[in-house]
Amino acid sequence: AQKITQTQPGMFVQEKEAVTLDCTYDTSDQSYGLFWYKQPSSGEMIFLIYQGSYDEQNATEGRYSLNFQKARKSTNLVISASQLGDSAMYFCAMRETHSTGNQFYFGTGTSLTVIP
């Protein structure tokens, strides 16, 4: 079974609008971390935001916020006030604290295009 599922291969958003990128995960661990990365065409993976499984508040980092629904095992990324520079691939990732050591599991990504 896939550990991380991103069901939106591609998304379009108008500049200055908000967009939600979906991510669901699968784990039997009680303790885990959820991450979002941005990958521009240059290839570098840029860390955006983190949510711990025990965190009660949804994480926020500037224009990025997470809609974390633990019971549904989903952690959707919300980008507010989209900018042209937000056009990139976005990857959701998970690290299980106990089961699988230190590796991250990544989804297949969502390609976001911001339209002027």
Place this chain on the structure above:
Amino acid sequence: DTGVSQNPRHKITKRGQNVTFRCDPISEHNRLYWYRQTLGQGPEFLTYFQNEAQLEKSRLLSDRFSAERPKGSFSTLEIQRTEQGDSAMYLCASSRRNRGYGYTFGSGTRLTVV
């Protein structure tokens, strides 16, 4: 903090040749990871070092692949007898033992096997 540096950025090689990639992590990071990313996919874990010790290896890391991290600083990833299926982006990342923070990735080495 100069970031994670990977060299070369691009490598084109003929099938059957050996290639070696280098990763220089952030200096105070004791953990180093290698991932492989093929077109249209997310990165897949290959191996992990804590200091100089290689603590985890993925089943993706066949016998043709070997990684080292002598002295716990830079790391090298060697692929022997390259195959066309090895064509991918090879990403290196490093981290401290610090709860809640993701890796810092390098820009990757894009390997093309012709």
